[in-house]
Every structure is written in C-alpha cells, then in structure tokens.
Amino acid sequence: METGTIPSSAPKTVATCTITVNGKSYTVPKGKTILEAVSALGYSIPTLCHLSEVASNASCGVCVVEVKGAKSLLRSCVTKVTEGMDIRLATPRVLAARRTNVELLLANHPKDCLSCLRNQNCELQSIASLLGIDNVRFAQTRKKPLPLDTTSVALVRDPNKCILCGRCVAVCSEVQGVNAIDVMGRGAKTQVATFFFKGLGNVACTNCGQCALVCPTGAIVEKDHTAEVWKALQDPKKVVVVETAPAIRVGLGEAMGMEWGSLVTGKMVAALRRLGFSKVFDTQFSADLTIMEEGHELIQRLSNGGKLPMITSCSPGWIKFIEHFYPNSLAHVSTCKSPQQMFGSIAKTYYAEKMGIDPRDMVVVSIMPCTAKKYEAKRPEMMGAFHYWQARLNLLEKDKFYDVDYALTTRELARMLKQASIKFDALEEEEFDDPLGQSTGAAVIFGATGGVMEAALRTAYEVVTKKHLQSVDFQAVRGLEGIKTAEVDLNGTKLKVAVAHTLKNARILLEQIEKGESPYTFIEIMTCPGGCLGGGGQPIPTTTEIRKKRAESIYREDARKGIRKSHENPAIQQLYKEFLKEPLSHVSHELLHTEYTERGVY
Ligand code: SF4
Ligand code: SF4
Numbered sequence: 052m053e054t055g056t057i058p059s060s061a062p063k064t065v066a067t068c069t070i071t072v073n074g075k076s077y078t079v080p081k082g083k084t085i086l087e088a089v090s091a092l093g094y095s096i097p098t099l100c101h102l103s104e105v106a107s108n109a110s111c112g113v114c115v116v117e118v119k120g121a122k123s124l125l126r127s128c129v130t131k132v133t134e135g136m137d138i139r140l141a142t143p144r145v146l147a148a149r150r151t152n153v154e155l156l157l158a159n160h161p162k163d164c165l166s167c168l169r170n171q172n173c174e175l176q177s178i179a180s181l182l183g184i185d186n187v188r189f190a191q192t193r194k195k196p197l198p199l200d201t202t203s204v205a206l207v208r209d210p211n212k213c214i215l216c217g218r219c220v221a222v223c224s225e226v227q228g229v230n231a232i233d234v235m236g237r238g239a240k241t242q243v244a245t246f247f248f249k250g251l252g253n254v255a256c257t258n259c260g261q262c263a264l265v266c267p268t269g270a271i272v273e274k275d276h277t278a279e280v281w282k283a284l285q286d287p288k289k290v291v292v293v294e295t296a297p298a299i300r301v302g303l304g305e306a307m308g309m310e311w312g313s314l315v316t317g318k319m320v321a322a323l324r325r326l327g328f329s330k331v332f333d334t335q336f337s338a339d340l341t342i343m344e345e346g347h348e349l350i351q352r353l354s355n356g357g358k359l360p361m362i363t364s365c366s367p368g369w370i371k372f373i374e375h376f377y378p379n380s381l382a383h384v385s386t387c388k389s390p391q392q393m394f395g396s397i398a399k400t401y402y403a404e405k406m407g408i409d410p411r412d413m414v415v416v417s418i419m420p421c422t423a424k425k426y427e428a429k430r431p432e433m434m435g436a437f438h439y440w441q442a443r444l445n446l447l448e449k450d451k452f453y454d455v456d457y458a459l460t461t462r463e464l465a466r467m468l469k470q471a472s473i474k475f476d477a478l479e480e481e482e483f484d485d486p487l488g489q490s491t492g493a494a495v496i497f498g499a500t501g502g503v504m505e506a507a508l509r510t511a512y513e514v515v516t517k518k519h520l521q522s523v524d525f526q527a528v529r530g531l532e533g534i535k536t537a538e539v540d541l542n543g544t545k546l547k548v549a550v551a552h553t554l555k556n557a558r559i560l561l562e563q564i565e566k567g568e569s570p571y572t573f574i575e576i577m578t579c580p581g582g583c584l585g586g587g588g589q590p591i592p593t594t595t596e597i598r599k600k601r602a603e604s605i606y607r608e609d610a611r612k613g614i615r616k617s618h619e620n621p622a623i624q625q626l627y628k629e630f631l632k633e634p635l636s637h638v639s640h641e642l643l644h645t646e647y648t649e650r651g652v653y
C-alpha cells in the first residue's frame with residue numbers, strides 16, 4: 052500500500068519578533084495574530100466571533116486589547132504581532148470596551164436562558180458572566196421578535212439569538228462549500244438567512260449541523276426530539292429499542308463532564324438501560340452489515356463493468372449534497388442504506404419476527420453524532436420494514452411506519468440522561484444486548500474519516516484474494532488530512548482509493564469524476580470534519596484537538612476488539628444464514644438498499 056501524500060522536507064526556520072505582554076517580554080513567531088501569539092504564551096483573551104478553522108469577520112469586539120501607540124483598541128483576532136509591540140490585555144479601558152460590546156449584543160437578545168438548549172453551554176452567557184454584566188445599559192431597539200426558521204427536519208434557527216458573528220456562514224461556505232446561508236440586509240436589519248428567506252428546509256442545506264456546532268449561542272440548534280422519545284418510553288404497549296452509532300461512545304462522556312474523547316461504551320449501555328430502553332443495540336452491528344453489502348457491491352461492479360469509482364453512502368449530509376449539486380454522478384454512489392437505516396430495517400423484520408413482536412409496536416430510536424440523520428430517517432424511501440410486512444400482515448397505507456422512528460443527537464441523549472438524574476461517571480460498565488449488539492473492530496472505525504474504507508478493505512481483501520490479511524491496520528487512510536489516497540493490491544488488481552471528509556473536499560473528487568479524470572476505484576466521503584466523530588450532533592465544543600482525541604479512542608476500541616473484520620461477526624453470519632441468505636440477495640435489496648433523488652440547487 053502506498054499513500055498519495057508527499058512527506059515534507061527539512062524543517063524551516065521560523066522568523067520571530069519580540070513583543071511585550073502586560074509588561075513582560077517574549078519572542079513569538081512573526082505572522083501570528085495577537086490572539087494566537089498570546090494564547091501560546093498561556094494568556095486567555097475572551098473571544099466570541101473568532102473561530103480558528105475559518106476566516107474571522109471580527110464583528111464582536113470582545114477580543115480587544117490595548118497596544119501602546121495605537122489610537123484605538125485593536126481586535127486581537129485579526130491584528131498581527133509586529134516587532135516591539137507593547138500589548139496590555141486587561142486595562143480598565145479594555146474591560147470597559149469589552150463590556151460595552153457585549154451589552155450592545157445583549158440589548159436585543161431574548162433573555163431566555165432557562166429555556167434555551169444552550170443554557171450553561173453558551174459562549175455569550177459565559178462572556179456576560181465573565182465580564183460581570185448584571186444589567187444592560189442599552190435599550191431594546193427590535194420592536195417585535197423575528198420569526199423562527201423551523202422548516203428543517205434537523206435544525207431550528209432563532210434569529211433573535213443570533214449575534215451576527217458569521218461563524219455559521221463561514222463554516223457552511225469555507226468548510227462545507229454549500230453556501231446555504233448568508234448575511235443579508237443592512238444595519239439594524241442585518242440577519243443570517245437562507246436564499247429569499249425560504250428556510251433551511253427549502254434550500255440546498257445538507258443538514259450537516261456544522262453551523263450549530265460552531266454557533267456560540269442558541270441561534271442554531273438541533274430539532275429536539277427528546278419529548279417524543281420520553282413519551283414512547285412511557286408507553287407500556289411499545290417495545291422501544293435503541294441503537295448507538297460508533298462516534299457516540301467517544302463523544303457522550305464529554306457532554307457528561309468527562310475528558311475529551313473519553314471512551315464510555317459500557318457506561319453508555321448502562322445509562323441507556325436506566326432510561327428504560329427494552330434492548331440496547333449497536334449501530335456497529337449494522338456497520339458490519341453495511342460492509343458485507345457494500346464490499347460485495349464493489350466486487351460486483353468491478354467484475355461486471357459497473358459504474359466506478361463507487362462512492363460510500365453512509366453519510367446523509369453527503370447524500371443530500373450530491374443530490375443537490377452533482378445529480379449526474381448519483382450512479383457512482385453505492386445503493387447501500389446507511390448503518391442507521393439498515394439497523395431499523397433489520398430490527399423491524401428479522402428481529403421482530405424472531406422475538407414475536409408486532410413491528411407496529413416496535414419503536415426504534417437511534418443515537419447519532421449527526422443532525423442529518425434526523426432527515427435521513429424521515430426520507431420517504433426509508434420504510435423497508437413496512438413494505439416487507441405490508442402483504443404479510445395486510446397493512447394499509449394508514450399503517451405506514453418508518454424503519455427508524457427517532458434519531459437523537461449525542462447532545463439530546465446527554466440532556467435525557469441529565470433529566471433522568473443518571474450519575475453517568477459512577478455507572479458500572481454493561482454489555483450490549485444480543486444479537487443486534489454484536490460488532491467488530493471494523494465497525495467501530497466507521498466513526499472516523501477513513502474508517503469505512505479501512506473496514507471495507509479488510510473484508511474485500513479476504514473475500515477477493517481468499518487469503519488471510521496479515522495486518523488489518525491500513526494507516527494510509529487514517530488521519531485528519533482533507534483527502535487521503537492509497538493503492539491496494541487485490542490479487543493482481545490495483546485498487547486506487549480515496550478518502551475525503553468535509554463537503555468542500557468532496558467537491559474536488561466529484562469535479563474529477565465529472566471531468567472523467569478520476570483515477571480511483573473506490574471513494575469514501577464523510578460530510579463532517581474528522582468524520583462522524585466530528586458530526587454536527589456531537590458535544591459543543593468540537594475542535595480539531597478534540598476530534599483527534601476522539602479518533603484516538605476510536606482506534607483504541609478497534610484494537611481491543613477480539614474480532615476486527617466485519618465478515619467474521621458471528622451475529623452477521625447468523626443473520627445471513629437465517630434471513631438474508633447472501634449479500635445482495637433479493638431480501639437484502641428490499642431492506643438494505645435504496646435509491647436517490649435529483650434535487651435542484653435552490
Ligand atoms: S443563546 Fe445563550 S444567552 Fe441567549 S438565551 Fe440561550 S443560553 Fe441565554
Ligand atoms: S446544516 Fe450544514 S449545509 Fe446546512 S446551513 Fe448548516 S453548515 Fe450549511
């Protein structure tokens with residue numbers, strides 16, 4: 052295997068300059084902003100609009116500092132250090148200006164903290180508290196509240212809570228390349244909005260939730276479905292089962308006050324049982340199933356001249372993206388449903404039948420790192436189990452049910468655990484239920500960028516070559532590089548593969564395909580930076596450093612699993628023996644495969 056990455060050459064000498072911070076002299080790298088330079092020295096300047104991954108619009112004025120000789124205070128997030136700069140971080144003038152700037156933001160801001168999803172995890176609230184703001188000296192100028200945008204299945208926008216920091220617009224454009232939202236209007240009428248104010252649900256938004264992940268306030272949040280899940284859990288007629296995506300076990304702990312990237316698989320299972328779920332299952336079971344179906348689909352395309360490169364289909368934000376922006380390339384996308392949806396189909400058919408449960412009485416709840424999963428669960432084609440049972444149980448159209456009833460994010464699950472007074476860190480670890488809780492190391496790594504590719508290669512190699520794979524670790528497809536490439540030898544056939552995360556990187560690979568210049572056979576695309584572990588439903592904050600910690604835990608979990616190849620999962624082997632018969636069988640196609648929809652850009 053070889054990578055497409057060129058190793059960097061000799062180390063470069065870094066140019067430096069000398070600055071003074073609060074009277075103390077330091078040598079710092081040239082070209083850094085004051086904020087970057089002093090942060091590295093152990094100081095912490097408060098910020099509100101700044102986000103290191105994207106360009107700053109420097110709108111909030113919270114990060115101001117005093118620089119000797121400068122007429123006005125300077126915004127440290129955009130001002131570069133220069134030789135001899137004498138910086139004061141917290142003079143009375145600086146503190147007064149920060150306070151005034153935050154008070155101006157608060158003048159029109161609804162004081163809804165107690166009922167706001169971001170309460171106690173809100174940067175505006177924290178900064179107001181840090182600056183000791185106990186009253187706002189400026190009068191409210193907005194006469195009546197602006198309408199909420201509730202058009203999306205996945206997200207809710209509340210423009211009244213927006214402080215116009217521009218982070219969401221920058222992430223949507225610079226990281227995702229989608230541009231579903233922009234800053235519109237002027238002066239007091241300025242707003243972040245969608246094209247012609249149509250609402251997120253009516254434009255080319257992919258529901259990725261990266262805007263919600265970076266929003267410093269409650270102005271963009273996940274659509275909360277916890278009330279519906281509580282109701283189902285309290286209904287004695289319902290059998291409520293839960294599935295948890297790989298990335299939850301490395302994110303949930305953070306939302307419960309633990310270290311970044313804490314691996315909490317066993318505690319998560321125990322907590323879900325305490326919430327009242329009848330069975331605690333694992334989306335990793337269906338991730339293994341996805342590999343069986345997708346791996347065989349790839350082998351079939353290779354042998355019968357099917358459309359190549361084949362592209363993975365697990366990430367629902369990516370699917371909506373290609374449907375909007377590159378509909379001519381949809382034939383490249385694997386027809387496999389995502390693990391979330393495969394789980395729902397199998398739970399309400401195979402498992403329901405095995406356990407004698409009427410599928411209409413079963414409620415499937417998924418816990419996902421992803422806001423786009425809410426949209427995916429409600430796609431009209433995601434009713435495989437209903438169609439399976441329709442003739443068998445004489446079901447009518449009015450009896451229709453989805454394969455997955457509710458998709459909750461990591462953040463929503465954390466809220467439920469807190470509401471249920473569960474002491475998460477004190478819980479003893481517990482195991483998933485059988486059989487839909489059994490999984491392999493290949494399934495765990497679905498949570499990180501490159502993981503689906505690596506899992507597929509582990510299986511494809513052994514299926515095609517009929518040889519034992521000596522090392523299952525495909526290092527070339529791991530890591531946070533935007534696009535990774537590798538070459539694998541499958542019995543003399545060279546397979547060039549590529550892995551991309553973020554939709555902006557997906558565009559690069561799609562442009563190659565549409566120009567007929569793609570050298571690849573198989574491509575993995577994940578919507579969010581870092582893959583699912585950096586999903587839009589994960590705990591806030593989610594930064595590059597935190598993504599790395601979560602990825603380390605994912606690979607640690609993989610390494611400690613006894614079985615690390617999907618085709619060796621005994622519960623999956625049993626499922627094929629008892630129900631599906633073989634990958635790509637007729638039943639598999641009915642339940643586990645899907646089709647896509649061409650959509651316009653607006
Ligand atoms: S966005 Fe922050 S400050 Fe505003 S209501 Fe919500 S928690 Fe309070
Ligand atoms: S959900 Fe994603 S695509 Fe939609 S507005 Fe937010 S960042 Fe853009």
Ligand code: SF4
Nearest residue numbers: 213214216217219266
């Ligand atoms: S919605 Fe949030 S991220 Fe976007 S501009 Fe408003 S406050 Fe900033």
Ligand code: FES
Nearest residue numbers: 109111112114128
């Ligand atoms: S953080 Fe610098 S202006 Fe907002």
